[in-house]
Amino acid sequence: MIERPDSSSASIARNLEGYVGFANLPNQVYRKSVKRGFEFTLMVVGESGLGKSTLINSLFLTELYSKDYPGPSQRIKKTVQVEQSKVLIKEGGVQLTLTIVDTPGFGDAVDNSNCWQPVINYIDSKCEDFLNAESRVNRRMMPDNRVHCCLYFIAPSGHGLKPLDIEFMKRLHDKVNVIPLIAKADTLTPEECQQFKKQIMKEIQEHKIKIYEFPDSEDDEDSKVIRKIKEKMPLAVVGSNVVIEVNGKKVRGRQYPWGVAEVENGEHCDFTVLRNMLIRTHMQDLKDVTNNVHYENYRSRKLAAVTCNGVDATKTKGQLTKSPLAQMEEERREHVTKMKKMETEMEQVFEMKVKEKKQKLKDSEAELERRHEQMKKNLEAQYKELEEKRKQYEEEKMSWEAQQRILEQQKLDASKTMEKNKKKGKIF
């Protein structure tokens, strides 16, 4: 439902002493809007023969549908078509470009599955056009061709909604303002009508169909009127542009042998209620709800699909509050931080590995050094040992040799003495 503006903030408004002049603002707005002109797109949907064309002609008091421009029931196609006709009407200085969209062939086939699809496609394509126009770099005055209201005609069976009715309204209620109408209400007696209405509203609630809701008003008078309208939903209408004289008065109505069903008589049908609500009081609100609710829903769905690429739902919730570009900016920043982190991590791993390798190298170098030292020491020890041995040997050798020399000397001396003694003849 549209968020109605918070009017409680008026309590702190200052009242001005003396004339300023901005009380003239509403007049300025009025002037400008009249200069711009107004547009409205109204869609009528229902099976053929329910009086749609007659009702439109009655609502706008003009021959929108005529012999030259036949209504949808006269233009039955094999498949459901969605066609529009644009008319320009002026009243009291106000210019209105009215677009009536109708759906010849709706509900008339034997198999009506998906007959709502062309309607949905039409509504979406108008939203798409508006979205593209709104998103251009160079924007100009954009025509608003979005469907502002869809009048759905229910056949006056007197029993309840048909499955097609329920299906259609369920599929369209979150795309467009749906106003269900009971067509050809002059075939129902007031009691039957009352019963029928109750049954329809019950079914609408059961199926959770969201039909167009009138906004509540602050004004008490307006609120009463609105409540009365709400009780009459769905409105039962009769259409006719044929003027008949009843009791001296000229009225529009349908002439029967048993009397005249007056179109603008509140006791005969709800036509006046519909006209007042649709045209005189709530036309602007229908446009606002279309712009602020239905179009925004379409837009956010479309853009979310682009940017989120169907990632998990929990993530998308937060992303929806940003524009896709802001989101890309954020993603970019996230990515930068991620890259920085990755870089530091990689750097760390790199450093660590290098350190490891270097350490290993150092260790193996140390190990080899150590071993080499040890071997060297070993060798040195052996050397020393050898030196010792040699020294010992040398000493031994020297002492032995010395000894030998002494012995030799002794021997020599002894033999010399012996020789002497021999010579002396003492020994034989």
Next chain:
Amino acid sequence: MSVAVGSKPSPSEDLRNLTLSGHVGFDSLPDQLVNKSTTQGFCFNILCVGETGIGKSTLMDTLFNTKFEGDPASHNEPGVRLKARSYELQESNVRLKLTTVDTVGFGDQINKEDSYKPIVEYIDAQFEAYLQEELKIKRSLFNYHDSRIHACLYFIAPTGHSLKSLDLVTMKKLDSKVNIIPIIAKADTIAKNELHKFKSKIMSELVSNGVQIYQFPTDEETVAEINATMSVHLPFAVVGSTEEVKIGNKMAKARQYPWGVVQVENENHCDFVKLREMLIRVNMEDLREQTHSRHYELYRRCKLEEMGFKDTDPDCKPFSLQETYEAKRNEFLGELQKKEEEMRQMFVMRVKEKETELKEAEKELHEKFDRLKKTHQDEKKKLEDKKKEIEDEVGAFSKKKAAVQLLQAQQAGSQSTKKDKDKKNSSFT
């Protein structure tokens, strides 16, 4: 504020003009629209640019008939800064949310080259905020508080000669971003004859420097006349005062001098009433519309083009918004991936480099140790040789020793036997 929608259809469409056979009632549409706007309330933002003490706050008070808070600023501000204040005003049943933005410290610095920058930044920031809201996926434009500047009152000092160069520079920078309404402040210091010359000088200087000031619209019959007449008196020479002086039997806003009383609302004394008429009573809505449909659109267009958005692709086929976003997004993702790849590649290269380095070091180390090993082997061999040498020597010596000893033993033995013999022999004698 809703998106600008127009309803003048192109003549190429099949549009029928129909006459109505009675009163339908859609002539109430403008009233429906007005009711909606009135319920929502209006919003208006004014920016006052002018030197300290030129009378900005006083003029605001006078225009809106209320005392806004705030103390007068000093002349010692180091730079220009903008101060915004919001007020809720009500006149009959119309509620207005007014925001006044003041340029504090404007014109006080010795070097005023950058004075215009904070102002331009502020205006752009408001446009940016609106643009961001407009681009969001889930947005709420209809109850967005519009903070964009709708009118800029440029206060010209009443020198009586011409515009200052600061004025021209600043106005030139602002004229494409905001509706500029130049006013001559403290007009009670200029005599009537000087005023006329001053005004013409100012207007011609503005024209010759190409400054685009706000033009009061003359395209609507209801207001064309009054706007045209008022435009002749531009720039408005105003006097502001919140003090009341008794004039005749009424109290009126005025300034009391020894030589007389300057009445603010007397059109012979100053153009205050004209300013109020033009700014508030007649053209407030037009100022808002111009801001939205001209100045904001220009900002938006420049910003989007800066970001790389185009309306048509190289083949001149129109882009749909979705395509544009998708293309941008893919480009963006591609960019990110490329960056990632680049970084990885760089690391791979570094790793390779380092690896080769370390391998080199390892090889060197092994070579070193191979050499050492070889040296060691050599040494060992030498040692072995020496050992062998010694052992041979020792062996030889031992043998020799042993042989000599044996010989000696033999000799000794024979000698002893000889001696024994001798002894024996000698004993017999």
